[in-house]
Amino acid sequence: MTEETIQPKLSEPVFNHSNGRLLMPETRYWPTQMWKSPWSLPTYRRGAAVLAGLITGIAGAAWFLGEAGPRVAPLYSAAEQFALSKGVPAFIISVLWTFIKGAILLAAPLVNALFAVWWERKISAHIQSRMGPMYVGWWHGALQTVADGLKLLLKEDIIPETADKFVHMMAPVVVVIPAILAFAPVPFGNELVYADIDIGTLYVFAVGGVSVVGIIMAGWSSGNKFSLLGGLRSAAQLVSYELPRTFAVVPVIMLAGTLNISAIAGLQAGYWGGIIPRWLIFYPVVGQIAFIVFLIASVAETNRIPFDIPEAESELVAGFNTEYSGMKFALFFLSEFAYVLLSCLLMASFFFGGGAAPLPFLDFLPSWAWFLGKVLILMFCFLWFRWTFPRFRVDRLMDFNWKFLLPVSLLNIAAAGLLIWFLS
Amino acid sequence: MTKETSTAIKADQMFINFGPQHPSTHGVLRIALTVEGEVVIKARPDVGYLHRGMEKLFEARNYSQALVLTDRLDYTSAMHNNLAYCLAVEKLAGIEAPLRAQYIRVLVSELNRIASHLVFFGTFGVDMGAFTPFLYAFREREMALDLFEMLCGGRLLYSYMRVGGVSADLPPGWIEKCREFITFFKPRLKDYDTLLTSNPIFRSRTEGVGVIGAERAVSWGLSGPSLRGSGVNFDVRKNDPYCVYDKMNFTVPLGKTGCCFDRYYCRMLEMGQSAEMVLQCLDALSGAELNPGEVMAKGVPKMFKPAAGQAYAHVEASRGDLGFFAVSDGGLNPYRMHVRGPSFINVAILQEILAGCKIADVVAVLGSLDIVLGEVDR
Secondary structure, eight states: OOHHHHSOOTTSOOBOTTTOOBOOOTTSOOHHHHHHSTTOOOHHHHHHHHHHHHHHHHHHHHHHHHHHHHHHHHHHHHHHHHHHHTTOOHHHHHHHHHHHHHHHHHTHHHHHHHHHHHHHHHHHHHHTTSOOOOSSSSSTTTTHHHHHHHHHHHSOOOOOTTSOHHHHHHHHHHHHHHHHHTTTTOOSSTTOOSOOOTTHHHHHHHHHHHHHHHHHHHHHHTOOHHHHHHHHHHHHHHHHHHHHHHHHHHHHHHHHTOOOHHHHHHHTOSEETTTEEOOGGGSTTHHHHHHHHHHHHHHHHTTOTTSOGGGOHHHHTTGGGTTOOHHHHHHHHHHHHHHHHHHHHHHHHHHSOTTOOSSGGGTTSOHHHHHHHHHHHHHHHHHHHHTTOOOOOHHHHHHIIIIIIHHHHHHHHHHHHHHHHHHO | OOHHHHHHSOTTOEEEEEOSSOTTSSSSOEEEEEEETTEEEEEEEEOOTTOOOHHHHHTTSOTTTTHHHHHTTSTTSHHHHHHHHHHHHHHHHTOOOOHHHHHHHHHHHHHHHHHHHHHHHHHHHHHTTOOHHHHHHHHHHHHHHHHHHHHHSOSSOOOOEETTEESSOOOTTHHHHHHHHHHHHHHHHHHHIIIIITOHHHHHHHTTSSOOOHHHHHHTTOOTHHHHTTTOOOOHHHHSOOTTGGGOOOOOOOOSSOOHHHHHHHHHHHHHHHHHHHHHHHHHHHSSTTOTTOOBOTTOOSSOOOOSEEEEEEEEETTEEEEEEEEEOSSSSOSEEEEEOHHHHHHTTHHHHSTTOBHHHHHHHHHHHTOOHHHHHO
């Protein structure tokens, strides 16, 4: 809307003839007018347009950086040569390099939270026929999350009187540290991996599982009955959904023959008949079922709608994080988004070929640009679910897991065995 | 919690104060829940946190002044409260509103019913964990509120009606705006169905939950969509028509089993019927046969003394059968004004149907009864 449409026309006031009240100005914003104007497509189309614009922009930036990348690599080797010539021992250089790489790669969940929160707010706004944050930052509220983060940092940190103070303080830490550690073996593209360990898959699930303890601690130590119920619910939910989530990956491991995440992603390079990529999701039936079970279980693991019963706002106020404020609350938020990113990274590696291009002639883009694009699309699915679905009830949630997802994922393992036998 | 209740609770049970500060009690209702894990053993609704002594306040104002109090009862459907009060006082004083005013009263009542049911639709979605329907509902409700603002200047508390008619005729251009709203609104009902009603998670949360059988619903005195959801065909608009409802062409949607979903869907269907009635009223009002401008009965003074006696009038408000019982001792102020608030009577059944539900169902049942605490506590 332009400036002049917001201003009421003061020159021609219209009054109700019988009671002398000022009528509604013609310029009042009505949704019917919004639906008539070209920008007011049905909201899902607007959401899709925003998504397409963002992905194009990010892919373009990635392509630009990919061009710049080869020019940066000589700089690194020149610096290494310079240090070696000055008599710096080689192992110190490698240790320093490890730290720098670690800082860069493990900052991913932190930067991700900044981006993902803004993205979630924009996507949800467009789904709900609103604009979302528009003012902070230069473009469409891009720095809104930074402002919110600063606000949370400055907020008073309240510990309730009835809380178990030490456990209450430790809970966000126990939640957030595994969330960051779990990123270590995840490849962000070819060569971009912090710890390329052979049991990467196992490591991610094992470390990620520790966060449940933190959530139970938060629920128990808050001294609030709603928090306690939230903590109990999360204990039941997260532990149960861990099973189908892990079983869904077993066919992937069987087909790939390795637990190393970047190796699994690397094995999916190439094309059948020169057109269909050899991604695991294109393996008949087994791949699709494994992906869907993993996606559902991942949404449940990250406590998001429709599986957000541990923090169900309308039932348990905010569940385990009712009594948390300021930066501690932000840490719970951070870990939630870190796990969303982690799930999307894993799905992109396991089922969508990591950094492989979907069609042979599209591989002029760098691998990590493709990887990022796939991760963003998968993250969009998470946001899309969240802002469309209602919440499960706690017993239906458990039924769904034990009576549907778990049997399906077990059958899928058998089907994967048959597929391997058939292929060999 | 007193000492008695704390000793009465077994070690494996937990006592929870559900409210008065809770996001989904729709106000300041407190439900004292005794739970065993996730299952509710006992529930006792505790009302009165918003008590303002309305019925006593009526006695300290004359009949014209007391009208503004009625807005504050069920603040999401203030037009119905205005109407019920005016009908009771008109019966007491022997005044009859002109036909045009009666049409306008029906029109704004039905428009207000749409606005009120939209609040229900939005908040019920939020109770179920779906936030998006809320914003869609409020987008449409905003248009209805704009129409009311054009009409009387108020967006929540209208005080639009008067004893003997309504305060002002429809302003020029209002009828076209209202038609525009209805044509925009009717297809939105289908959107709501695809978004929430047909969602399998939503269905599993509401179908078969909080079942109130027809007999039980009648014996607890439920009214409105909460009663019709149980399949009892009672609607004041049909059974005891007031204003011009006997000239309106509409059906009363009924549920079958009386579960949360039936109550929800009754309200959704009612919105469509209300939209039809708004169009019928607009058709009648846009013609010249209803003397434009004649919206007040002639010779009703600002202060009047009805003869000693009593009168009862009731209307079908958004939440049920809303009645006003006025007693006059021949003075300027009412001697007694009793309000039969449907929310207050509907909330009582919670103690019976909540036992055995899950905690999540408490929210669903409470949301499906659609109470407004302004009316419960008065």
